[in-house]
Amino acid sequence: MSDHHRGAWTLHRRDDGGLLADLVVTGGDLPWLNARVDPREGLAEVRPLFAEELRLLDGIDEDVESWERAYDAVRNAVTLRYPEGQEVPEFLLHIDGNEAWWRRSDEPFDQEDA
Template sequence: MKGDKWTLHRKTDGSRLADLVIYDSDFPWVNAKVEAPEGLDEFRPLFDAELALLEHIEDAVDEWEAARRRCGWR
C-alpha cells in the first residue's frame, strides 16, 4: 500500500481533483500526501472543517460525520 496513488475525482463530471500518495497506513486508516492542482482550492473549506472537527471528535461525532458527508466521504 505504501507508495500507492489514489485519485480523487469530482462526482459530477469525473474530472480529476487530486492524487493521494499513500505514505503510511494502519487499517482502516490511511495517511496520504495530497498532490492537488489549483482546482481543489474550492473544496479546501470543506476539508479544513472536517479536519478541525476530527481533532476533537470525542466532543463532536455528529458534526464530524456531517462534515465528512459534505466532503463526499462515505
C-alpha cells in the first residue's frame, strides 16, 4: 500500500480549514477507499449535506441534476486532505453515520471523461 492508504485522511471545513473528522482507512476496492469516521466538533453541521447527497444518489438514474447540486453543496462546504496534509484536488466522498467511502483524483473528474 502506498503512503496515501496509511494513517488518517482528514475532512476540513472549506471556509476556515477547521478539522471536521479523521477518516481512518479500513480497506477498500480501488479506486474506492473505505474508512471509519472519527468525528470532531463541527461535523454535525455538515452531516445533513452528506445525508441529502446519499438520499439523492439512490435516485441518480432518474434525476442526476439534483444529485449534482447536492454534491456541489458538499464540495463547497468541505475539503479532503491526504494523511500527509496536502489537499486532495478532486474527490467523491460519501459519509453515512460512522462510515465513509471515497475515490480521489489529482485531476478534475470531468477531464477523465474527455
